Amino acid sequence: MADDVLFEFLHMEMVSHIYKDQASRGEMDKDRATCVSTLEGMGFRVGQGLIERFTKDSPSFKDDLDVMKFICKDFWINVFRKQIDNLRTNHQGTYVLQDNKFALLTQFSSGKQYLEEAPKYLAYSCGLVRGALSNLGMDCVVTAEISLMASCKFQVVIQKI
Amino acid sequence: MADDVLFEFLHMEMVSHIYKDQASRGEMDKDRATCVSTLEGMGFRVGQGLIERFTKDSPSFKDDLDVMKFICKDFWINVFRKQIDNLRTNHQGTYVLQDNKFALLTQFSSGKQYLEEAPKYLAYSCGLVRGALSNLGMDCVVTAEISLMASCKFQVVIQKI
Numbered sequence: 001m002a003d004d005v006l007f008e009f010l011h012m013e014m015v016s017h018i019y020k021d022q023a024s025r026g027e028m029d030k031d032r033a034t035c036v037s038t039l040e041g042m043g044f045r046v047g048q049g050l051i052e053r054f055t056k057d058s059p060s061f062k063d064d065l066d067v068m069k070f071i072c073k074d075f076w077i078n079v080f081r082k083q084i085d086n087l088r089t090n091h092q093g094t095y096v097l098q099d100n101k102f103a104l105l106t107q108f109s110s111g112k113q114y115l116e117e118a119p120k121y122l123a124y125s126c127g128l129v130r131g132a133l134s135n136l137g138m139d140c141v142v143t144a145e146i147s148l149m150a151s152c153k154f155q156v157v158i159q160k161i
Numbered sequence: 162m163a164d165d166v167l168f169e170f171l172h173m174e175m176v177s178h179i180y181k182d183q184a185s186r187g188e189m190d191k192d193r194a195t196c197v198s199t200l201e202g203m204g205f206r207v208g209q210g211l212i213e214r215f216t217k218d219s220p221s222f223k224d225d226l227d228v229m230k231f232i233c234k235d236f237w238i239n240v241f242r243k244q245i246d247n248l249r250t251n252h253q254g255t256y257v258l259q260d261n262k263f264a265l266l267t268q269f270s271s272g273k274q275y276l277e278e279a280p281k282y283l284a285y286s287c288g289l290v291r292g293a294l295s296n297l298g299m300d301c302v303v304t305a306e307i308s309l310m311a312s313c314k315f316q317v318v319i320q321k322i
Contacts, residue, residue, distance in 0.1 A: 014171070
């Protein structure tokens with residue numbers, strides 16, 4: 001338990017610091033995009049580091065779907081304490097990972113009140129996933145959306161070159 | 162293992178972000194002090210949150226020494242995976258906590274090369290300790306010093322009113 005909390009609290013502080021910091025510079029409009037991208041970038045580098053550790057003893061992956069299954073199970077359990085509840089794909093490079101009780105959102109009350117605030121608490125995690133996939137050779141765009149609090153969908157779109 | 166890494170990596174990213182951010186504003190001299198105090202403040206708030214969780218089921222403490230023992234053992238194990246190696250006190254409100262292999266410094270090589278850089282990786286942890294103690298009713302000043310890499314001394318001075 002201690003560990004979850006340690007990570008969750010530090011994550012909260014980091015989000016709050018980055019938003020406060022931007023606000024103090026008085027650039028209100030540019031704010032949101034910059035903050036999201038700062039957090040996403042931090043997540044990206046951490047994701048790269050994590051996946052190296054997590055896959056140290058793993059056999060190599062058959063295909064993209066195999067990688068995504070690893071992310072949904074092993075990666076998610078290691079980082080967020082549970083596995084993804086539902087993985088869907090169109091078999092053309094788009095994957096939707098649904099987590100019905102996303103660790104970093106469980107602190108919020110479940111009304112609609114905080115839905116607007118929630119995206120800033122997802123940017124870091126989108127980065128984590130993008131960084132992990134990037135180190136496994138998959139160049140992706142990762143976004144997230146929330147319809148009901150604590151339930152969250154991550155969309156991964158593989159970028160074909 | 163995953164958890165340590167998750168926290169350590171996020172901590173590294175946060176330190177690096179805060180320092181880069183200050184540098185980009187071109188205030189070179191004010192830098193160091195501001196960054197240290199930003200990190201210390203983040204640690205402080207996280208420490209306050211953590212200690213609430215950790216002491217939920219603990220009996221109340223007899224005296225200051227009893228609190229310090231809790232910090233050295235339970236708190237340190239929960240946060241840094243090991244307990245403090247040595248606790249000393251002058252019985253007048255000053256405590257020295259020595260950790261011979263401090264978790265957030267193990268990534269550094271052990272030469273003298275990085276000694277100068279190390280303090281910025283201790284500010285957050287000083288804040289953690291100060292926050293925890295503050296929530297237990299002890300108003301303290303917490304500083305840290307390194308003589309040999311990965312070995313670290315935290316000095317806690319209780320502020321008498």
